[in-house]
Amino acid sequence: GNSVTQMEGPVTLSEEAFLTINCTYTATGYPSLFWYVQYPGEGLQLLLKATKADDKGSNKGFEATYRKETTSFHLEKGSVQVSDSAVYFCALSLYNQGGKLIFGQGTELSVKP
Amino acid sequence: DAMVIQNPRYQVTQFGKPVTLSCSQTLNHNVMYWYQQKSSQAPKLLFHYYDKDFNNEADTPDNFQSRRPNTSFCFLDIRSPGLGDAAMYLCATHFEGTGAYGYTFGSGTRLTVV
Numbered sequence: 243g244n245s246v247t248q249m250e251g252p253v254t255l256s257e258e259a260f261l262t263i264n265c266t267y268t269a270t271g272y273p274s275l276f277w278y279v280q281y282p283g284e285g286l287q288l289l290l291k292a293t294k295a296d297d298k299g300s301n302k303g304f305e306a307t308y309r310k311e312t313t314s315f316h317l318e319k320g321s322v323q324v325s326d327s328a329v330y331f332c333a334l335s336l337y338n339q340g341g342k343l344i345f346g347q348g349t350e351l352s353v354k355p
Numbered sequence: 356d357a358m359v360i361q362n363p364r365y366q367v368t369q370f371g372k373p374v375t376l377s378c379s380q381t382l383n384h385n386v387m388y389w390y391q392q393k394s395s396q397a398p399k400l401l402f403h404y405y406d407k408d409f410n411n412e413a414d415t416p417d418n419f420q421s422r423r424p425n426t427s428f429c430f431l432d433i434r435s436p437g438l439g440d441a442a443m444y445l446c447a448t449h450f451e452g453t454g455a456y457g458y459t460f461g462s463g464t465r466l467t468v469v
Contacts, residue, residue: 276458278460283465284462284463285361285443285445285460285461285462285463286398286445286447286460287460288458288460331397331398335458341386341449341451342388342400342403343388343398343400343447343458345397345398346397347396347397348395348396348397350395
């Protein structure tokens, strides 16, 4: 089946530290890959996306590269801020399944001043 | 701004009392989804509409129903809410063929069952 696995949280970092949140996927076709962010009490916001192998998605200093050979889409940021504290979800979608999103379990990030 | 709006933001209902959550969109997207997200868990797809075609996930309880009277509006009806139905309910939309690009989520409705 199709699934997404993320590294478990919570992840606690100091401000300006380097962030990596691992995400791997299993898919029967060629998925599009996404990172969503959820701030406390809020809905989901698209952070970045990649639609084919070797694509790099980037937004607000976050980056992730679609690695088909390792079926991974790890999220990175060079210098985190307190305002980055949130839950991050990796997700995939397959066009032949109506485009619905399949989410990983989420990784909570807490950034301390 | 074009967007997805969910009302109410917070809903408290009594155990067993029917409740309806609403979602509206100004994006003219033809696909609308309802997700359930329990505390500290990933969103779980309940069902979606592809135009007027309703698609239920196999493990969605019968207690959950949905209506889509027109392109802009979609409702989630919980016929007899139980304590286990307390969750954040998220509506999302996209336009056919752009699923890889155009998902838009509402801010969610947090349901409390007392």
